[in-house]
Amino acid sequence: MTTPSKIMKEYGYFPKKEFGQNFLVDPSTPEMIIRKSEIEKGSNIIEIGPGLGALTKAASRQGDFVFGIEKDKRLIPILEKELEKELCSNVKIINQDILKTDLETLLSTEKKNYLIGNLPYNISSQIIFQALEQSHKIEKCVFMLQKELAQRIAASKGTKDYGRISVVLRYHADLKIIASLKPSLFYPRPKVDSSVIVIEFKKENKIKVLDEKTFHNIVKLSFGQRRKTLRNSLGKGLKDKDLLEAIFKSLDLSLSARGEDLDLEDYIRLSDKFSENNIKLD
Numbered sequence: 473m474t475t476p477s478k479i480m481k482e483y484g485y486f487p488k489k490e491f492g493q494n495f496l497v498d499p500s501t502p503e504m505i506i507r508k509s510e511i512e513k514g515s516n517i518i519e520i521g522p523g524l525g526a527l528t529k530a531a532s533r534q535g536d537f538v539f540g541i542e543k544d545k546r547l548i549p550i551l552e553k554e555l556e557k558e559l560c561s562n563v564k565i566i567n568q569d570i571l572k573t574d575l576e577t578l579l580s581t582e583k584k585n586y587l588i589g590n591l592p593y594n595i596s597s598q599i600i601f602q603a604l605e606q607s608h609k610i611e612k613c614v615f616m617l618q619k620e621l622a623q624r625i626a627a628s629k630g631t632k633d634y635g636r637i638s639v640v641l642r643y644h645a646d647l648k649i650i651a652s653l654k655p656s657l658f659y660p661r662p663k664v665d666s667s668v669i670v671i672e673f674k675k676e677n678k679i680k681v682l683d684e685k686t687f688h689n690i691v692k693l694s695f696g697q698r699r700k701t702l703r704n705s706l707g708k709g710l711k712d713k714d715l716l717e718a719i720f721k722s723l724d725l726s727l728s729a730r731g732e733d734l735d736l737e738d739y740i741r742l743s744d745k746f747s748e749n750n751i752k753l754d
């Protein structure tokens with residue numbers, strides 16, 4: 473079996489902490505992930521951080537075409553050789569930072585688009601918000617994350633894990649954790665467990681806000697400073713305190729509450745009240 477340590481030895485490669493590199497050891501793990509995430513055959517797949525190609529090879533067998541966006545330029549020649557050995561001719565590797573990549577240019581207008589990756593842990597949340605901007609063109613995201621972030625995403629109101637990402641993703645997507653992975657499945661070993669989450673963007677929201685920008689702004693401000701009450705956090709965006717008071721009263725919500733005390737429905741009601749009254753947040 474070709475393992476990351478064997479490949480690294482062969483090419484004289486060593487991982488760097490700044491890239492959040494933990495490579496999958498066993499080829500059965502990526503096969504399981506592709507199978508369980510029900511990615512349709514013949515689709516367009518964009519992989520973030522292909523690394524040494526473990527997930528890329530499995531994706532190449534399922535997809536019509538795979539784009540791999542890899543920031544570490546030392547990996548490009550290694551990756552290209554490893555993919556050639558396995559005859560993965562439908563893969564194009566792009567040496568680029570995902571956060572500076574215009575995802576839209578890689579999305580197909582004819583085929584279903586899937587975004588996948590064993591994400592570098594330090595920028596996982598940013599990548600999720602980046603994907604959200606293209607959510608109407610993406611079928612699913614299949615992301616391997618630190619277990620702690622997956623728990624934050626799936627968290628419910630009132631818990632310490634509950635935050636902006638939990639509210640926003642619940643509005644836009646159906647979420648499913650399809651696997652839990654122990655540190656021993658990676659090289660080098662991470663300190664914590666990982667989870668694989670499938671984010672399936674909703675085609676039609678059952679309850680739709682009047683203005684998504686307002687919704688996003690309210691949620692962002694509400695969780696901006698977790699310890700602060702909504703009177704203080706939302707007061708930063710709406711200076712007219714009496715108006716803020718009146719809105720909360722009309723919805724039977726308390727301004728002494730904190731961001732974590734409101735559920736998705738509360739945020740939707742709040743957002744629509746702002747929109748109906750044409751109130752913009754600074």
Ligand code: SAM
Pocket residue numbers: 490491492493494495496520521522523524525526527541542543544568569570571589590591592593595
């Ligand atoms: N997919 C491989 C696997 O599962 O074995 C590697 C996963 S490793 C956790 C994360 C990968 O993302 C590394 O290959 C790393 O170099 C790459 N990476 C880190 N930051 C990146 C960025 N900003 N843009 C694109 N790739 C990045």
